[in-house]
Amino acid sequence: MTTSISGLFDQVRKKKPLVHQLTNFVTVNDCANATLAIGGSPIMTSSPKEVGDMVKLAQALVLNFGTIDDRSLEAMEIAGKTANDLHIPVIMDPVGVGSTPYRTEKAMELLGKVTVQVIRGNASEIHRLMGGDIVTRGVDSGELSISNAELALLAARKLNSVVVVSGAKDAVSDPSRTSIIDNGYPLLTKVTGTGCMATALIGAFCGITEDHYSAAIAGISTMSLSGELAAKTLKENEGTGTYRTRIIDAISKMDKSIWENEVNIHEEVAL
Template sequence: MKKQEIKKLFEKVKEQNPLVHHITNNVTINDCANATLAIGGSPVMATSVEEVEDMVKLADALVINFGTIDDATYAAMVRAGQAANNKEIPVIFDPVGVGATPFRTDRARDFLERVNVSIVRGNASEVFALVGGEASTRGVDSGILSISEIDLAHKAATELQAITVISGERDTISNGNDLVQIDNGDIWLTKITGTGCMTASLIACFAGVTEDSFSAAIAGMSVMSLAGERAKKTLQNKEGIGTYRMRLMDEIFLMDEQLWAEGVRLS
């Protein structure tokens, strides 16, 4: 298990303050920026095709999120992704809603042909669509699949040649050979907007300080799952989803290697 290697990444993020360039969706852009700050990174959200290449030159990692994709945004994503490849910094791809419409799915597959992605993070339906599968997808929610998440993670990591992170009741991460599952989390993480998008930002912060993308993916995904679990435990009677959202950000901010090592459940 990689717990010792991952523990070291928390201090590295806080020391190096990695700059994470996001081209993300308009619904969750503020959440992604705040999650990046909370864990110790620095966010930038430049989306204009005229400046994304210059911004990538300053960055330590790039997040591409398909949540509110359109033609202009897509052109900027491709240009930024290719610039990140030239600089040899990690590209974290969040295929939000892929599989729901042909436009979104076609753009995602085209993006993967034109940009070398280090880490893919999505739900099972989104990842299944990336490797040519069809699932019952409703908006950004996962549907019913004909393949287990373990098999899907291995298949996607191999075919996409990228670390694959599948969020779910048990989060599953594969590099094509090794596989880790995370047993933390809470159902309330699915009741607020942006937890998946924020997870991509957290992964990018860790990826920006190490060449070990597998450890970075485990770290970012597990921080969100553990923070969600811890936030739920702090709630008092009659405190609801609004308070939970605030407490979730608190728990991300408070997370360090000790809290993580004591609370994370990896298998």
């Protein structure tokens, strides 16, 4: 499995997929830079009047709920339906779902209108998207009684999508298998937008392969591993601002060799 995934790193830099991202104004610049760093090409058009035309040019579409409003939701629906019609993969990031009734209702409503190939969120967001009890604190994850791996599998089966649950151990699942990635660094939680960047990276890999399970693993593991490698370069007097820059540096240097040597991943076949 790792050999087939590691081959995606050369492909993404060779093919330079255009990733159309309807994302939030807090992290839009970092998402664009992360996409560029891995080898993709970002476009962040958000007007309902042009998203339909723009997504026709893209190889992947990312829908990020970070700072939603009625206008952005209209744009997401137009873009998502256009992507579905053209068989362009859609990646959803349900940021903060569970924190307010409006956000939760609109996320579920969008899932009823747009077919999504990959969903990435923290445990509480994914749990709430499935209809579970509210455990979200703002955009941060609350505590659940099941593991990320168990949650990812349940969600993949219920939502009929590849599901990525981010956390201390990231889990990626489709209805028949689950991969657990044990990389990362605690300081990642102190830099805003690392989850959004992970979703952007998943979008870049989905833009070059129809194997969305492998693309999701490549994207989320790139983020976790880059956070881990970036932390190793920090000096004693350097903090989160430097760390943010080093994360993007690490993404830009990520390749097949580094990934194969550093990633800590194992796969479980679901029953």
